[in-house]
Every structure is written in C-alpha cells, then in structure tokens.
Amino acid sequence: MSTELANGKPASTPEETRSWSRKAWDVIDERMGISALAYPVPEHANRIAWTLGGITVLSFVLLIGSGIILTQFYAPRPALANLSVRAIEANDWGRLFRGVHFWASQAMYVATVLHLVRVFLTGSYKRPREGNWLVGVAMFGLLTFAVFTGTVLKWDQEAYEALGHNLELGKLLGGVGFWFSPGFSSGVSILLRLYGAHVVIIPGMILVLVFLHFLLVKRHHMSPHPALPVGASPDQAPDSEPTQPFTRHIRRLVAFGVALSGLLGILAILLPAPIGSPPVAGIEITLPPWMFWWPFTLENWFGLAAIVWGEVVFFLLLAILPFVDRNPNRLWRRRPVAMTIAAVLALALIVLTILMAVTPAQTHL
Ligand code: HEM
Numbered sequence: 001m002s003t004e005l006a007n008g009k010p011a012s013t014p015e016e017t018r019s020w021s022r023k024a025w026d027v028i029d030e031r032m033g034i035s036a037l038a039y040p041v042p043e044h045a046n047r048i049a050w051t052l053g054g055i056t057v058l059s060f061v062l063l064i065g066s067g068i069i070l071t072q073f074y075a076p077r078p079a080l081a082n083l084s085v086r087a088i089e090a091n092d093w094g095r096l097f098r099g100v101h102f103w104a105s106q107a108m109y110v111a112t113v114l115h116l117v118r119v120f121l122t123g124s125y126k127r128p129r130e131g132n133w134l135v136g137v138a139m140f141g142l143l144t145f146a147v148f149t150g151t152v153l154k155w156d157q158e159a160y161e162a163l164g165h166n167l168e169l170g171k172l173l174g175g176v177g178f179w180f181s182p183g184f185s186s187g188v189s190i191l192l193r194l195y196g197a198h199v200v201i202i203p204g205m206i207l208v209l210v211f212l213h214f215l216l217v218k219r220h221h222m223s224p225h226p227a228l229p230v231g232a233s234p235d236q237a238p239d240s241e242p243t244q245p246f247t248r249h250i251r252r253l254v255a256f257g258v259a260l261s262g263l264l265g266i267l268a269i270l271l272p273a274p275i276g277s278p279p280v281a282g283i284e285i286t287l288p289p290w291m292f293w294w295p296f297t298l299e300n301w302f303g304l305a306a307i308v309w310g311e312v313v314f315f316l317l318l319a320i321l322p323f324v325d326r327n328p329n330r331l332w333r334r335r336p337v338a339m340t341i342a343a344v345l346a347l348a349l350i351v352l353t354i355l356m357a358v359t360p361a362q363t364h365l
Pocket of ligand 1: 112132222318
C-alpha cells in the first residue's frame with residue numbers, strides 16, 4: 001500500500017481521487033496511528049546482523065502460536081502426559097504443529113545467541129545501553145528455563161532424567177530450590193507446576209521483558225555502526241549516515257517471518273520433534289538437549305553441582321560485562337582484551353559441547 005510517509009505524516013490526497021484501499025488505510029491509520037512507525041532509523045539497522053533481535057521475536061511468536069494449539073491436546077498429568085504427546089504425533093496436523101513448536105524453540109535459541117554475539121561484537125552494550133543488555137541476559141536465562149521445562153513435559157526417558165536432575169539440583173540449592181521439590185505442593189504434581197511455568201510464567205515474563213527491551217531500544221535509538229565515523233554523540237549513529245523509515249524494517253521482518261514459518265514447517269515434516277517411550281526409573285541412558293551439553297560435561301567431571309555453578313558463572317559473566325569493560329571503543333579490533341576473553345569463553349563452551357556429544361551417557365543420580 002502506498003503510504004510512504006514524509007515526516008511520519010500521511011501524504012494528503014484530495015478525497016475524490018483516493019482509491020478505496022487508500023481510504024480504508026486512512027480510516028485504520030487515523031485510529032491506530034500506524035504511520036507513526038515510519039520514524040527514521042539508520043540505514044545499517046536493516047542489515048541482517050541488526051535484524052537478529054527481530055528474528056528472535058518472530059520465532060517467539062511462532063512458539064506462542066503453535067504452543068496455544070498444543071495446550072488443547074496435551075494432558076499435564078504424569079499418567080497421561082507421554083500418551084497425549086504420542087496422540088498428538090499420531091495426527092498429521094498435531095505432528096506438524098508439535099514439529100513447528102520444537103523447531104521454533106531451536107530457532108529462537110540460535111537467533112538469541114547470534115543476536116547476543118552481534119550486540120557484543122558491535123559494542124552495543126556500552127553506555128547508555130547497559131540496562132538493556134541486562135534485560136537481554138534475563139530473557140536468555142528465561143529462554144533456557146523454557147527449553148528445560150519443555151523437555152520435561154513430554155514425559156519420556158529424556159524428560160524423566162532431566163526432571164531427576166532438576167529435583168537433585170533443587171535439593172542442592174536448599175531453600176532457593178524448594179519450589180522444585182515434589183513436596184512444595186501436596187495437591188499439584190511437579191509436572192503440572194513445570195507445565196504452568198512453561199506455558200504461563202516463563203512466556204509471560206519474556207513478553208514483559210521484550211516490551212521493556214523494545215522501549216529501551218526506542219529510547220536509546222539503534223546503536224551506531226562501529227565502523228562508521230563517530231558523530232557528535234558517540235553512542236548515536238552519525239548525522240552523515242542515511243536513514244530509512246522503520247516501516248521498511250518491519251516489512252523486511254514480515255518477509256523473514258513468512259520465510260521462517262515455511263522453513264520451520266518443512267523441518268517439522270522432514271525431521272519430526274523427538275518423543276521416546278514412557279520413562280523407566282533408576283536408569284540414565286539419554287543426552288539432554290544440546291543447549292545443556294556444556295554444563296553436563298562439567299557434571300561428568302565434577303558432579304551434579306557443577307551444572308549450577310557452570311550456569312551461574314556463565315550468566316554472571318554476561319551480566320557484569322558492561323560494568324567491567326570500560327573501553328569506550330566499539331570496533332572489535334580496538335577491544336583486544338574483551339575479544340580475547342570472549343574467544344576463550346566461546347572456545348571452552350564449544351569444546352565442552354563437543355565432548356558431551358562424543359561421550360556415552362553416564363550415571364549421576
Ligand atoms: C531473548 C529474546 C530477545 C529478543 C526478542 C531481543 C530483541 C531485540 C531487538 C528486536 C533489538 C533491536 C536490534 C536488533 O534486532 O538487533 C534488540 C536490541 C538489543 N538487544 Fe536484544 N533481544 C533478545 C535478547 C537479547 C540478549 C540475550 C541480549 C544480551 C545479553 C540483548 C541485548 C540487546 C541490546 C543491548 C540491544 C540494543 C542494541 C543496539 O541498539 O544495537 N538482547 N533486541
């Protein structure tokens with residue numbers, strides 16, 4: 001629709017010459033203020049690396065949509081959970097939506113990590129964006145919980161072993177881990193409580209934080225491209241950089257959304273989401289989802305508590321980054337200390353992950 005707007009205002013056309021679609025658009029826009037989204041953003045914000053946060057949101061939207069459908073057929077009771085997932089899998093549409101949900105979770109995780117890496121490489125966490133970095137770290141933590149709770153819901157061997165770890169870790173955490181113990185609530189099973197966390201508490205918290213994240217991006221504007229000359233204000237794109245309306249960014253994201261939905265649909269058909277047989281107590285034969293492989297290698301070496309310490313140290317390192325890195329440069333070449341530490345950490349995570357992939361499952365509980 002041709003609503004390209006100068007200075008965020010609709011170009012005025014005489015009433016009689018306007019097409020019906022233009023009239024309809026004007027009616028909607030007058031009420032919803034959509035054209036206000038046409039504010040200028042620096043040209044570099046349309047590059048793929050700067051669109052990864054938006055792709056994360058798209059994956060989240062697909063997760064919520066497919067998740068709402070799955071909740072209609074999933075039974076969150078230990079006796080029925082595995083059976084209900086098998087029944088979903090036995091139906092063509094059920095298999096498709098469960099597959100999309102599974103692959104959207106992988107896409108959101110990968111997009112979040114790539115987005116975090118982009119924000120790190122372009123020094124976008126530096127003043128005044130430290131608060132927004134912390135909001136991002138919190139969302140990453142919640143996403144990790146979402147993957148974990150989702151794994152438990154299918155109530156197969158992998159789920160049962162994940163829950164076993166969870167219960168033991170809850171004990172290790174003492175008072176803090178009390179919520180994770182089966183004794184926390186006598187009338188509601190831990191499966192049902194983890195289900196509540198997975199479908200309401202965690203996505204609800206992520207939604208609130210996404211809203212805050214966006215408000216802060218709008219407030220601080222997109223961070224400058226580190227390779228461009230610094231303008232009058234070092235934390236803003238220079239005036240010399242061309243701008244484009246934000247609506248163009250949104251249009252690109254909608255196109256990405258269509259492509260992502262198609263890709264996830266194809267993956268769901270070709271590589272259906274895994275489901276194992278009902279669990280057997282007292283054995284450990286499965287591997288956790290790949291996002292947890294690095295802390296599980298630590299567990300193989302140092303015992304169960306190493307999972308908690310590994311994750312706590314990882315998230316603490318992320319959280320303190322903007323406050324300990326006082327180098328004002330944003331270009332990666334001028335930040336040798338931060339780059340070296342990040343490269344060592346990334347290498348360690350990759351090596352620990354590969355080690356888990358090539359090590360047979362071990363008994364820990
Ligand atoms: C988990 C869900 C997340 C969503 C949905 C999300 C979404 C977004 C979006 C849409 C932007 C605008 C720029 C862009 O797309 O690159 C953005 C910027 C930003 N994000 Fe995220 N993000 C998430 C996680 C994170 C994480 C894990 C971090 C870091 C730990 C982070 C830190 C930031 C910062 C500092 C900015 C401002 C960067 C700039 O102005 O260049 N975000 N985020």
